[in-house]
Amino acid sequence: MLNTTRMMKRLACASLLAVLAACGSAPVGPGFYRVERGDTLSKIARxxxxxxxxxxxxxxxxxxxxxxxxxxxxxxxxxxxxxxxGAAGGSTRSSGAGSASASTAPRPAPADSAPSSAPASAISLIWPADGTVIRRFDGSNSKGIDISAAAGTPVVAAASGTVVYAGNGLRGYGNLLILKHNADYLTAYAHNRVLLVKEGQSVARGEKIAEMGDTDTDRVMLHFELRYQGRSIDPSRALPAR
Incomplete structure (x- = not known):
């Protein structure tokens, strides 16, 4: 059975999704599948x-x-x-594992009230954009960092991963990308002018994935989040000092 508490804490798509993760209706790439209401892992495998x-x-x-x-x-x-x-689903659990229950728009997970408990040191990031940091993580009003620069400034993947969400279905984030890096970590890139990658696409560390913009905000900037098991943690702990 789907763990409701876990779902609320993850970005709705992979862990979103897993997590901030996104449920959208956009098609996914070849070799990928978007979980639908009522799906189980064994059903998907079959x-x-x-x-x-x-x-x-x-x-x-x-x-x-x-x-x-x-x-x-x-x-x-x-x-x-x-x-x-082996035949799909025939050699492992066939009990309706992971039944997905309710379809929802992607929602941000709650901020981490104990940032020190999340091992940001377990992932190494590069800065996703050049610019000036105009707002830092506080775990309450700010779940990430805001970087200001000119419209069209390149936004790059902070680490290698897979695009698990690309769209504008989450109010307050504008044109949003979410990358899954491993079972625990996601990064989110909001307010972009244009998105240059699609869901299901693999991206390399430092690869250009978007251009900075002002969608769903009042100034040009990139809002950047790091999430550990669906919870917001301070990205600066995993970024090199400037």
């Missing part, structure tokens, strides 16, 4: 002719019993990963 353990491994799922509506899952082998043999 539909894509894969064993459940492959889906778990390819998506770094720490809890196969918890998938979320809108979460984007890899359902085909990555280029350098061989599929485990």
């Amino acid at each position: 539909s894509n002719r894969q064993p459940v353990q492959n889906i778990v491994r390819w998506n770094n799922l720490t809890n196969p019993d918890s998938i979320e509506v809108g979460q984007v899952l890899r359902v085909a082998p990555p280029g350098n990963v061989a599929s485990t043999g």
